[in-house]
Amino acid sequence: MPTLLVVDDEEPNRLALERIFTREGYEVRTAADGRAALDHLRDGAVGVVLTDLKMPGMTGLELLRAARQITPETQVIVVTAYGSVETAVEAMKEGAYDFVTKPLRKDAVVHSVQKALEKYELVRENLRLRAQIAQVARTEMVGQAATMRALLEEAGQVAPSMANVLITGESGTGKGLLARWIHDMSPRRDRRMVTVNCGAIPEALLESELFGYEPGAFTGAQGRKEGRFDLAGGGTLFLDEVTEMPLILQVKLLRVLQDGEYERLGGTRTLKADVRVIAATNRDPAKAVSEGRLREDLFYRLNVIPLTVPALRDRREDIALLARHFVANHAARHGRHIIGIDSDALGALERHNWPGNVRELENTLERAVVLARGDTVALVDLPAALRGGAGAVEAGWLTFTVGTPLGQVERRMIEATLRQCSGDRSLAANLLGISARSIYRREADWRGEE
Structure with missing residues (x-):
C-alpha cells in the first residue's frame, strides 16, 4: 500500500x-x-x-x-x-x-x-x-542506429522536466518530430503543442502571432486575438527555425523565458506564460550568434538542453528500417497493396547520400508506392537519379556506426553481397565464407520478421 x-x-x-x-x-x-x-x-x-x-x-x-x-x-x-x-x-x-x-x-x-x-x-x-500510449509514439521516431538510440535516451530523460530544449540538425532530419515526441512524453502531453515557424511568418506579423493583440492595437484590429503563448498555455510552444526570428522580437522572447511575463500587442496588462519552450534550427546556433543573427543571452536561455538530430547519411543502418516503415505507412494511406521493397531498390536507397535526409527518403518512397507497378517497390519505381547511383557511397564499401546490432550488420552485408553478385547465392556465400543454405535461411527469417 x-x-x-x-x-x-x-x-x-x-x-x-x-x-x-x-x-x-x-x-x-x-x-x-x-x-x-x-x-x-x-x-x-x-x-x-x-x-x-x-x-x-x-x-x-x-x-x-x-x-x-x-x-x-x-x-x-x-x-x-x-x-x-x-x-x-x-x-x-x-x-x-x-x-x-x-x-x-x-x-x-x-x-x-x-x-x-x-x-x-x-x-x-x-x-x-499514458506511458504505454507514449511508448507507441516512440515508434514514430524510427531508428536503431547507436546515434539515434543515444538521442532518444537523452530526450526521454529531459522530457518530464520543464527545461528549455534546443534541437539542431539539418533540414529534413526530423527536428519537429522529436519536439512532438518530447511533448508526448512530458507531463504536459494532455495540453496542446503549438508550433510557430519563425522563418515562415512575415516580420510584421510575427509579434502579434506570438503574443496576440488587443482591440485597436493597429489598423484593422477589431477584437482581441490570443497569441501562440496564450494558445499553448499549460502545454508546449515549439519555435521552429528560431534563428530566423527578428532581433527585436528575440528581446521579447528572452523576457518571457527569464520572467515568464509578456503583454499582448497594444495591451497594458502583464500576462503570465505557462509554457514549456522547445526551439529548433537548421543552422549552427553558435555561428548564428557570432554573425549577429541570434542574441547570445537568448541562445543560453534556449540551450539548456541541446539535442542534435543526426543526418541520415550518418546513420545509414537505419535506411532499410525507415524505408519499410514508410512503404507500409503510405501503402495504407493510398490504399495500395504493397507488401514490401525488394533488395535492389533497398540497395539503391542505401547508396544514396540523402541531402534532404529523412524527409527526402519519405517523399521518394511515397512516390514509389503510388507509382509501383507490382506489389513490391522495385528499383524501376525509384527516381532515375537513384537508379543511376547518383549520390552513391563508394562502390564495394559498407559503413556501420559503432554499436550497430550484429543482426543488422549481417543483413546489410549479405544483401549488399547478393546485389554485387547479381543474386547468385552460391557466389555470394563463397565470398562471405558461409553456405548458400545459410543465406536462404537468413532470408526466410527476415521475411518472417516483416
Whole structure:
C-alpha cells in the first residue's frame, strides 16, 4: 500500500494520527515541518499527504504547491481549524483533494484519506496507460542506429522536466518530430503543442502571432486575438527555425523565458506564460550568434538542453528500417497493396547520400508506392537519379556506426553481397565464407520478421 505522510508541527497530533492509520493498515511517515515533508516526497511512493494548514515556516498551502511540483499525482488533504475554512477553500483551488476541520473525527479523516488514496491509484493507472500510449509514439521516431538510440535516451530523460530544449540538425532530419515526441512524453502531453515557424511568418506579423493583440492595437484590429503563448498555455510552444526570428522580437522572447511575463500587442496588462519552450534550427546556433543573427543571452536561455538530430547519411543502418516503415505507412494511406521493397531498390536507397535526409527518403518512397507497378517497390519505381547511383557511397564499401546490432550488420552485408553478385547465392556465400543454405535461411527469417 502507498505511504501516507502526516505533517504537523505538534507532536501529539502526529503521534495520534500515526496510531490511527497504522491500525488501519497504512504505512505511515511523519514530518514536523514542510521541508522535512518535501524530503519524504522526493524519496517517492507517497500516495497521500495529510498536512496541517497553519505551521511555522512553510505553511500547509506552500507545502501543497511544492508537492504538486515534485509529485503531481500525490493527493493532499489539509487540516484546518474551524474558523479557517476560507483558507481551506483556497487550498482546494490550488489542487488539494479535500480538507478536514479540527477537532478531527476519526471516521471522517479515515474516509477522506481512503478516497484520496483511491484517487491516487486512479491517477497512477492513468499515468501508466499514458506511458504505454507514449511508448507507441516512440515508434514514430524510427531508428536503431547507436546515434539515434543515444538521442532518444537523452530526450526521454529531459522530457518530464520543464527545461528549455534546443534541437539542431539539418533540414529534413526530423527536428519537429522529436519536439512532438518530447511533448508526448512530458507531463504536459494532455495540453496542446503549438508550433510557430519563425522563418515562415512575415516580420510584421510575427509579434502579434506570438503574443496576440488587443482591440485597436493597429489598423484593422477589431477584437482581441490570443497569441501562440496564450494558445499553448499549460502545454508546449515549439519555435521552429528560431534563428530566423527578428532581433527585436528575440528581446521579447528572452523576457518571457527569464520572467515568464509578456503583454499582448497594444495591451497594458502583464500576462503570465505557462509554457514549456522547445526551439529548433537548421543552422549552427553558435555561428548564428557570432554573425549577429541570434542574441547570445537568448541562445543560453534556449540551450539548456541541446539535442542534435543526426543526418541520415550518418546513420545509414537505419535506411532499410525507415524505408519499410514508410512503404507500409503510405501503402495504407493510398490504399495500395504493397507488401514490401525488394533488395535492389533497398540497395539503391542505401547508396544514396540523402541531402534532404529523412524527409527526402519519405517523399521518394511515397512516390514509389503510388507509382509501383507490382506489389513490391522495385528499383524501376525509384527516381532515375537513384537508379543511376547518383549520390552513391563508394562502390564495394559498407559503413556501420559503432554499436550497430550484429543482426543488422549481417543483413546489410549479405544483401549488399547478393546485389554485387547479381543474386547468385552460391557466389555470394563463397565470398562471405558461409553456405548458400545459410543465406536462404537468413532470408526466410527476415521475411518472417516483416
